[in-house]
Amino acid sequence: MNPDVEADIKDLSATLASIEAVMDLASLRAQVAELEEAAARPDLWDDQEQAQRVTSQLSHKQGELRRVVALRDRLDDLSVLYELAEDEGDEGSLAEADTEHRKLRDEISSLEVRTLLSGEYDERNALVTIRAEAGGIDAADFAEMLLRMYSRWAERHGYPVDVFDTSYAEEAGIKSATFRITAPYAYGTLSVEQGTHRLVRISPFDNQGRRQTSFAGVEVVPVVEQTDHVDIDEKDLRVDVYRSSGPGGQGVNTTDSAVRLTHIPTGIVVSCQNERSQLQNKATAMAVLQAKLLERQRQEEQARMDALKDSGSSWGNQMRSYVLHPYQMVKDLRTEHEVGNPSAVLDGEIDDFLEAGIRWRKQQG
Structure with a gap:
């Protein structure tokens, strides 16, 4: 693999690791489980406002968890994509790996910005x-x-x-x-x-x-x-x-x-x-x-x-x-x-x- 590409993937992995630490994935998974339990209660919709708040929070937390987990999986796969493209000498596969590399860099950068939002009301509409x-x-x-x-x-x-x-x-x-x-x-x-x-x-x-x-x-x-x-x-x-x-x-x-x-x-x-x-x-x-x-x-x-x-x-x-x-x-x-x-x-x-x-x-x- 190109040394510059390898170094950039390592940097992206370190950035994602710091994002995972800030988001506290264990705590996030616990929150999702708690909200799923609340959403499954038979009397949930007896209080419409509370039900909407629970379902909205659940959707948001599940989305956050899926997003960061998917980024880690894609980043782990990226090195394999490059190695396969180089082993086969396939320019098309190399271009595909480069495209995925750029997308991951942009998405990780965007998620990193999200972790900077830690004010009291930042999560709100x-x-x-x-x-x-x-x-x-x-x-x-x-x-x-x-x-x-x-x-x-x-x-x-x-x-x-x-x-x-x-x-x-x-x-x-x-x-x-x-x-x-x-x-x-x-x-x-x-x-x-x-x-x-x-x-x-x-x-x-x-x-x-x-x-x-x-x-x-x-x-x-x-x-x-x-x-x-x-x-x-x-x-x-x-x-x-x-x-x-x-x-x-x-x-x-x-x-x-x-x-x-x-x-x-x-x-x-x-x-x-x-x-x-x-x-x-x-x-x-x-x-x-x-x-x-x-x-x-x-x-x-x-x-x-x-x-x-x-x-x-x-x-x-x-x-x-x-x-x-x-x-x-x-x-x-x-x-x-x-x-x-x-x-x-x-x-x-x-x-x-x-x-x-x-x-x-x-x-x-």
Whole structure:
């Protein structure tokens, strides 16, 4: 076997061994067995929410275990593939081994990033809010481009996206949108996207074809669970109901079913218009408000810790630039990761940026 190939396979094996140690496969197998036992109970579906939580956790843990076990089996087989290809002098088999080698390197690297997600809420689903900032119509259009980018990323991975609220701008694009992405470690993965995104392009809304810089903000919080303690006093809430609207202010509902909640002590405002009834919209809006209050608590705790360590925030607010003119480039301003294909990034190809962000954040810690 080629010495370089042999050395790389040894490095991959060592990396996978460290991943297996972090994941604690014995503990993971015990958790799977415990969840399988819980899922087999005859009274499981007497409590629908608990049943969904058990089956979801079981599916996730089984998937994690299968993934790492399969990687180890494939890596063990890779050396045999190379030896057989070399013994037979078969160029086709050698090319096949090289392809499998590249795939394993990418998949092990991706799994290694997952092991870096060890925050308290990293395993949870993500609640994402995008807001148009400075830049007028272009900013609203850019906010809608980012909504599509995250939706396409989720679609590529088979992750469900639930849009809770969309506030459309008058001429084009959106003022804001709030949506949930349901996936293992969605919050930990997407939390590195938080901050201000910047777009530079020739404005399609400028008759003189001038270059325009616009901004959109991305907020990412973990979805609350029943075990979280987020008490909201009804006296601290203002509840407004209104009719749902579509693009351009077009009415899409003839009843006042949309709900807006204002948390008076903090000034946090959330709304939901996508459910069928006012009661459902209020329940969804309350869940969004709880998630935002939970994240506020987490940030306050983090600020106190940072103050104790005497180390200010290591995050700059502006985190990524998307340049479409006079050249083509997307660059992360924290990690320095950049690519020359903005259209692919805006179509959801952001995994490299997410991995770079996660690695960067771990280094800062």
